[in-house]
Structure formats: structure tokens, C-alpha cells
Amino acid sequence: MARALMLQGTGSSVGKSVLVAGLARACVRRGLRVRPFKPQNMSNNAAVTPDGGEIGRAQALQARACGVAPCVDMNPVLLKPQGMTGSQLVVRGQVRRQVHSRDFTSFRRDLMPVVLSSFGRLAGECDLVLVEGAGSASEVNLRDNDIANMGFAQAADVDVVMIGDIDRGGVIASLVGTRAVLPAQDAARIHGFIVNRMRGDPSLFAAGMTAIADHTGWRPLGLVPFLERVRDLPAEDAADLRAGRGGHGSVHVAVPWLPMIANFDDLDPLRAEADIALTIVARGQPLPPCDLVILPGSKATLADLDSLRREGWDIDLHAHVRRGGHMLGICGGYQMLGRSVADPHGVEGTPGRVAGLGLLDVETVLSGEKRLENVSGKLLPEGARVRGYEMHMGVTDGPDHVLRPMIDLHTHADGAMTRSGRVWGTYVHGLLADGAARRCLLARLGAGSDGRDHDGTVEEALDRLADHLERHVDIDALLELARPVTPA
Structure with a gap:
């Protein structure tokens, strides 16, 4: 029977997508059949699947980390923003319609069966499903009809590890605050946390890890130092493109x-x-x-x-x-x-x-x-x-x-x-x-070029990321938290 574990975040761009990719590669190297899953994504960075649909680019990268071809079940609901007030709705790889921002809550009501069906199909072909949440788990104003975070976790009976980003500052408050605002039933789903993108001496945040654990009751599962090779992986958020490095060539x-x-x-x-x-x-x-x-x-x-x-x-x-x-x-x-x-x-x-x-x-x-x-x-x-x-x-x-x-x-x-x-x-x-x-x-x-396919650069980065997470995340503990998938 497949098991599943969900990684949610205190906010957008805390590194959920990259962590899922790296953990997937690490688990595959342990002999597990792994599949990535993101119930709902919002991104204009998409990939074409061999089955003729489109999914978020991050899920295509995660599929590569698993050593399998991407498919539409890995990201059954994709929202592609077309301005400040609306998005194109893609369901199981195909454009369905345009959705106005004010309708975001109501349109999801009918999509949970689609999401659970895709999740079930993936679980039927693997040992482990790594589920990625979207945005912030603490957005309780969006909890009604949620299919992206705690709504999905409850419907699919999947437990959660929470991710915080220390690089943006305030990570203690963001993790503890997330615990504070979540309804008790949702908070009970969370059993551990990871602090991502630590710069400098990790020992300087040892007391911070303890403080988070004391205030939340969650198990500390890793303090992950910033890894430069992550920049070689496709970014999902356009803000990462602006923040990324440029070369210094002629x-x-x-x-x-x-x-x-x-x-x-x-x-x-x-x-x-x-x-x-x-x-x-x-x-x-x-x-x-x-x-x-x-x-x-x-x-x-x-x-x-x-x-x-x-x-x-x-x-x-x-x-x-x-x-x-x-x-x-x-x-x-x-x-x-x-x-x-x-x-x-x-x-x-x-x-x-x-x-x-x-x-x-x-x-x-x-x-x-x-x-x-x-x-x-x-x-x-x-x-x-x-x-x-x-x-x-x-x-x-x-x-x-x-x-x-x-x-x-x-x-x-x-x-x-x-x-x-x-x-x-x-x-x-x-x-x-x-x-x-x-x-x-x-x-x-x-200009000259080494003529190397970029796929090779991405593969090397995934391997280095997996090595990095093996050193800094308690992957054995993560696997213990992954609970069996309940048959549909």
C-alpha cells in the first residue's frame, strides 16, 4: 500500500517545490517508487506532458527527480494568471474556462473529486506520494472549499510537515503563527517542521529550532542550509527569476x-x-x-x-x-x-x-x-x-x-x-x-558555448540537492510520518 506525506508552507516561495524534488530523488535512491502531487497550482510556468496536457513546471521537475514521465494527475488543477483579477483554469491538463478572482472559492467546490481521483491513481502505482501544498497554509480566509492545503489533507487523510523560510526573516513567528491561527482539527494534521535556506552557522539557530518545537509541539525535522546549486533548477515563481544570478560574460x-x-x-x-x-x-x-x-x-x-x-x-x-x-x-x-x-x-x-x-x-x-x-x-x-x-x-x-x-x-x-x-x-x-x-x-x-544539454545540468543539481537533504533532513523520520493512503 502506498504512503503519502504533504509538505505545506508558511507562505509562497518558501522552497516547497525544491524540497519535494530533492526528497523525491533521495527516496528514489533508497529504492522507493515515488510520485509527486500538487492538488492545485498557480503558475504561468508550465510543462507539456506526454499524455497531451499541461501541468506546473515544478511538478514536471519533481517527476524527473522521481525518474518518471510527468502526467496530468501530478497537478490536476492549474491556474494560469492572466492579470490581476482572473486566471485560466486548467483541469487535468486541459483548459476548462476563465475564472475571476472573486470566484476562486466557489469554483473549487466541484474540483475536490477530480483532485482525489488523480491522487488515488498516482498512489496506485507507487510506494510514496509526496504532496506539495500551495501558498500559505495559514490563509484561513481561503479555507472553505480548499483543495490546495488543509482541505486536501483532511479529505485525503494525509499528514503534514510545515516548511518555513529563514532567509526572509521572522521564521519563528511564521511557524508559530501558523500553528496559532489554524483550526484545531487542521493543526492536528501537522507533525513536524523544516526550516529552509539557512545562511551562516546552523548552530546559531539551534535555540530557534527548540523554540519553534516548544511553541508548536511539532517535531524538528531539519535545518536546511542554502544550496547554491538550487539555482540550476527551473524556478516556478517569476520572482525567483529576478532574484537569480546573471553571468559576467562578454x-x-x-x-x-x-x-x-x-x-x-x-x-x-x-x-x-x-x-x-x-x-x-x-x-x-x-x-x-x-x-x-x-x-x-x-x-x-x-x-x-x-x-x-x-x-x-x-x-x-x-x-x-x-x-x-x-x-x-x-x-x-x-x-x-x-x-x-x-x-x-x-x-x-x-x-x-x-x-x-x-x-x-x-x-x-x-x-x-x-x-x-x-x-x-x-x-x-x-x-x-x-x-x-x-x-x-x-x-x-x-x-x-x-x-x-x-x-x-x-x-x-x-x-x-x-x-x-x-x-x-x-x-x-x-x-x-x-x-x-x-x-x-x-x-x-x-559567443562560445560548451554545447551541453541543460538536462544534464538539472540532473546534477537534483543529485546534489538530494545529497544535501540527506545530510540536513531526518528523512527516516519523514518516512515514518507518511501514512498509508486510504483506498478510494
């Missing part, structure tokens, strides 16, 4: 920070390149002189295009190209580079058509049908291997696409290039992760 790559940025782990392989200095350009700042500007994916192309113009970056981009600079647009960024983006059915809001940046001679028409597919092919004109995935709503066509596609995907041509060869657009996410393709693209800029 070739400068700039990325404008747009509000609805999506699938931003496309940028991760560039961070590891010695020749590349990567700069995330904050709103309010001009685009700096650089060799390449990347417009990454977007969950709301029209809104981000408007934001780009309000920042004045459209002027900077045209000046950059006139100076001989290069540009790469990925997915939504590719759509922005064209002459126009039409939304006749109101996929992103009010139906209409807006002018694009006009840097590629193509036009895009948005549609309600979403393309989700893992793809492979070759980069043009070099012929280097390309592997990645498509995840978009829209069709892009025009002379630059017909005459100068960027990628041959065997079944169809993808993307576009200008006659000068300095502006490129593609729908293929993950393009830069493939070492051969990345080496060719960087060579166009005069």
Missing part, C-alpha cells in the same frame, strides 16, 4: 520584464554559459545596449505588448535592431514581433486587433484552441537538433514564416526570421536547453 543578453511572463525557464540555460551576461530589465528602466534581446513567453500577449509600449521599450527595440542587434521572440514574444495580433474571439479580452512591433513580416490570429505538443526538429539553416514543446493559442503566418522559417519540425515549419537574419521568432519552448541548438544561436552572436 556577450550581453537583455530580457524586458513583462507582467505576464510565462515559461521563463527558457532563459535558464543562458545563465550557465560563461560567455553570456544575462540582464533582466525591470520596468521603469531603459533597455541597455546589448547583443541580443529576448522577448519570452507571455500568458497575455496583448496586455504585455501594451505594457512594453507604455515602458517605451518598443522604441528601444527598434533602435537596437537598427544598430545591428539581434532579437529572439519565443511564443508570445514571437507574436509581439509581428505586424499585428488579432483576437477576433476575445480570447484575451475585448475582441480586436492591435499593431505588433513590426520587426517580423508575420501576423498572428489568436484562437480558443490550445496547441500542446512535445516537438523535435532542426534549427535552420544550421541543421542542429532541436527539442522542446509548443504551448500556445494562436496561428502565426506571413512572408518571413513562409520564406524563412526558424525551425523545421518535420511535420511543419515553425517560426520566422528576417532577411538580415538578426530577428528570430519561434513557438518552440525549450529551444535553448538543447546544447546543439544553443551553440548555433550563440555562435550567431559571436
Whole structure:
């Protein structure tokens, strides 16, 4: 019979996703069949599954840590924000509808059976399910119809370990405060805690661990020092991208920070390149002189295009190209580079058509049908291997696409290039992760590359993370807390 344990957090971005991935790898190395599970996720960083759906990128990473292919059951409910007031609802990998923020509580009422069904299927094929909560467990105002934290734990009869982040400060108060505000029935589910991202001498927080245990009654299970190699893993939260390191190479790559940025782990392989200095350009700042500007994916192309113009970056981009600079647009960024983006059915809001940046001679028409597919092919004109995935709503066509596609995907041509060869657009996410393709693209800029697939970097980081957690977390105690899954 499978067992399960849930990791919840005192807040967002306390490291739950990374800890689940590292613990999964450590348990797999102990001979266990492990599966990750996150009932409800909110992220615009998503992955395409072999079964033709999409899930949060963090769960795809956790599946890799388990040595299995990702599937839609690992993240049955995914919310993809499309602005300040609403999200796209994805259920078991497929878009269901748009959800307004004020409806978040009510829409979940009908989703618990879906969540429990997915959980049960995963439990039926493994020894251990590691469940990740979402956001903060202490948000008691969202407790009604909850499927992400304590609501799920109660429904699935799963016990909990609480995670706090010492790096942000106030970790004693956040853990003790979480215990204080939770209803007694929910608090009884929690049996241990982990303090994450300790910097400096761990002995300096020994009294803190004791204080937390005394005030909560929870078992201290680990004080985890900050691990630099974690930066080599795909980040789930866009805030982590801004906080991450950039290189110091001679070739400068700039990325404008747009509000609805999506699938931003496309940028991760560039961070590891010695020749590349990567700069995330904050709103309010001009685009700096650089060799390449990347417009990454977007969950709301029209809104981000408007934001780009309000920042004045459209002027900077045209000046950059006139100076001989290069540009790469990925997915939504590719759509922005064209002459126009039409939304006749109101996929992103009010139906209409807006002018694009006009840097590629193509036009895009948005549609309600979403393309989700893992793809492979070759980069043009070099012929280097390309592997990645498509995840978009829209069709892009025009002379630059017909005459100068960027990628041959065997079944169809993808993307576009200008006659000068300095502006490129593609729908293929993950393009830069493939070492051969990345080496060719960087060579166009005069930059070198080790040509290594980024997958290898991620695998090494997962192994180092598992080693790290073996040293600093009582994994035997965690496994003791994992209780058998109750059959449906």
C-alpha cells in the first residue's frame, strides 16, 4: 500500500517545490517508487506532458527527480494568471474556462473529486506520494472549499510537515503563527517542521529550532542550509527569476520584464554559459545596449505588448535592431514581433486587433484552441537538433514564416526570421536547453558555448540537492510520518 506525506508552507516561495524534488530523488535512491502531487497550482510556468496536457513546471521537475514521465494527475488543477483579477483554469491538463478572482472559492467546490481521483491513481502505482501544498497554509480566509492545503489533507487523510523560510526573516513567528491561527482539527494534521535556506552557522539557530518545537509541539525535522546549486533548477515563481544570478560574460543578453511572463525557464540555460551576461530589465528602466534581446513567453500577449509600449521599450527595440542587434521572440514574444495580433474571439479580452512591433513580416490570429505538443526538429539553416514543446493559442503566418522559417519540425515549419537574419521568432519552448541548438544561436552572436544539454545540468543539481537533504533532513523520520493512503 502506498504512503503519502504533504509538505505545506508558511507562505509562497518558501522552497516547497525544491524540497519535494530533492526528497523525491533521495527516496528514489533508497529504492522507493515515488510520485509527486500538487492538488492545485498557480503558475504561468508550465510543462507539456506526454499524455497531451499541461501541468506546473515544478511538478514536471519533481517527476524527473522521481525518474518518471510527468502526467496530468501530478497537478490536476492549474491556474494560469492572466492579470490581476482572473486566471485560466486548467483541469487535468486541459483548459476548462476563465475564472475571476472573486470566484476562486466557489469554483473549487466541484474540483475536490477530480483532485482525489488523480491522487488515488498516482498512489496506485507507487510506494510514496509526496504532496506539495500551495501558498500559505495559514490563509484561513481561503479555507472553505480548499483543495490546495488543509482541505486536501483532511479529505485525503494525509499528514503534514510545515516548511518555513529563514532567509526572509521572522521564521519563528511564521511557524508559530501558523500553528496559532489554524483550526484545531487542521493543526492536528501537522507533525513536524523544516526550516529552509539557512545562511551562516546552523548552530546559531539551534535555540530557534527548540523554540519553534516548544511553541508548536511539532517535531524538528531539519535545518536546511542554502544550496547554491538550487539555482540550476527551473524556478516556478517569476520572482525567483529576478532574484537569480546573471553571468559576467562578454556577450550581453537583455530580457524586458513583462507582467505576464510565462515559461521563463527558457532563459535558464543562458545563465550557465560563461560567455553570456544575462540582464533582466525591470520596468521603469531603459533597455541597455546589448547583443541580443529576448522577448519570452507571455500568458497575455496583448496586455504585455501594451505594457512594453507604455515602458517605451518598443522604441528601444527598434533602435537596437537598427544598430545591428539581434532579437529572439519565443511564443508570445514571437507574436509581439509581428505586424499585428488579432483576437477576433476575445480570447484575451475585448475582441480586436492591435499593431505588433513590426520587426517580423508575420501576423498572428489568436484562437480558443490550445496547441500542446512535445516537438523535435532542426534549427535552420544550421541543421542542429532541436527539442522542446509548443504551448500556445494562436496561428502565426506571413512572408518571413513562409520564406524563412526558424525551425523545421518535420511535420511543419515553425517560426520566422528576417532577411538580415538578426530577428528570430519561434513557438518552440525549450529551444535553448538543447546544447546543439544553443551553440548555433550563440555562435550567431559571436559567443562560445560548451554545447551541453541543460538536462544534464538539472540532473546534477537534483543529485546534489538530494545529497544535501540527506545530510540536513531526518528523512527516516519523514518516512515514518507518511501514512498509508486510504483506498478510494
